[in-house]
Amino acid sequence: SLTSFNYNKEIFLKFDNSILEIYKPYNTTFISNTHKGIYSMIPDNGEPKHHNSIESDYLKRDFKNENFMSPGQKNPESVEPENFQLEFSEINLYGEYDSNGNSITSDKFIELNNNNFSGSIILEYSNILENSKYQIKIEKDSKFPIILSKELTCNPGYDSIIINDISLSKKTGEWKIIYNSKVLDKFYFNSSSPIVIDSSTEKKRKSIVRTGNTWKPSLLEASINCGYINSSPGRKNNFKEFLEKNQLTGNWKLNSPTGNIPDYIFLTAKTYPEITKTFTIYKNGNNEFNLTNLIYEFPENSLIYFGTSIGDESYLNLSNLFISKVNPYPENSQDEWIMICNYSNNSIPVKSLEIKDENSFDEIIPFGQRFPDLRGYSVSLNLNPFNEFLGPKQCAYIVDPDANISLLNDISSFTNLILTVKDTGIGNGISPDEKLDLFQKIDSYRIHLASYGNQYSNSPFVWKTKKGEIIYLKPGKEGYNPEDYSIE
Incomplete structure (x- = not known):
């Protein structure tokens, strides 16, 4: 019965006294589904291939858009793609962590980078003990097709090819893309490689992304709901310059x-x-x-x-994160603050940031994480003292731990994130003539993101302010020169 057809069984066609074998199993799992629909299997030089992406006149109208097959018709001739490139683009074989640090081991995937390819390929995995092959259909309009065993929790929105029984093992082994018996690309996964970031202690995982022939840990935060994984399935790869x-x-x-x-x-x-x-x-x-x-x-x-x-x-750093305002000399010395703005297209985890005055480094954390009761202050409904990510085109206040946050003004959806430091104050307290630098700590390295005052250059500067005056970064400026700032 074709109702319960098993690809591991043979199919014969009997007529008169003859028997014609029309299908024989081979050690490849045939995947008929893509994000567009279901494809039938047709023979091509003795090997099964996916049906072309054309609609049959013999199918009912309601079935045409999602079923690519031609029962009762001659099989269409295969069309070879021209000037194409198909390669591995992003690999995650160890899963993800949600925003609470819970491991989601099923959230594994392999992403391909498709440039003008449409056809039937074999994805092969092999190591010393095993060898698995999966025949899948790649759509021409699918730029970053994702191969996975189930839909991802942390990264919605992508062109998926679901293979229920695929073993996306993090064991050391080699993956290959094969087309017409030729290897288009291959990737050797080594679980002990330094580019594999999979820490159960820190609850941190990063997929591996490709640029040219180099593989790097991904820099892109998955989503606000899964803050412990860096990955970008279905999107352009992001990595440190x-x-x-x-x-x-x-x-x-x-x-x-x-x-x-x-x-x-x-x-x-x-x-x-x-x-x-x-x-x-x-x-x-x-x-x-x-x-x-x-x-x-x-x-x-x-x-x-x-x-x-x-x-x-x-x-190296080519940052789009700037120190945009400084309030170094408020009416009450405890109410000093710094504003940072993210002009990039990516969210930035604030807990990886550090601020430094001329004396010491201070780790930055959400204000609400240090003071869950907000120290009793009644704050604006627009205020966000708990978020751990500074979003694209968003600014944040870094306030002294003793600051009265109810006095903050200029609060909008773009400037509502409230941060503080782990120590007793920002540095040893910001003085009116002090220089400031913003860093991001990645593993054991500090990456310099922005500066007010260029204290490490041979031409440092500072604006001396009076009580209550605020230093502003001028629009379109980066803060490298004293002329980039004004006082109001």
């Missing part, structure tokens, strides 16, 4: 998820606090940079980018 040495030319290539390449950049040779020298790297066409000279003085009026170096790879 880094420099990669071209082994042929010796030049360095900047890899940026935004594609915004500056004409020149400054890269520190050492991480904080060993600030002794920087590289000046100039663009040399084709997105490559010449390492021209080693300098011991910082360029005038420039912000220093803190980076890390591992082998032939260096990380």
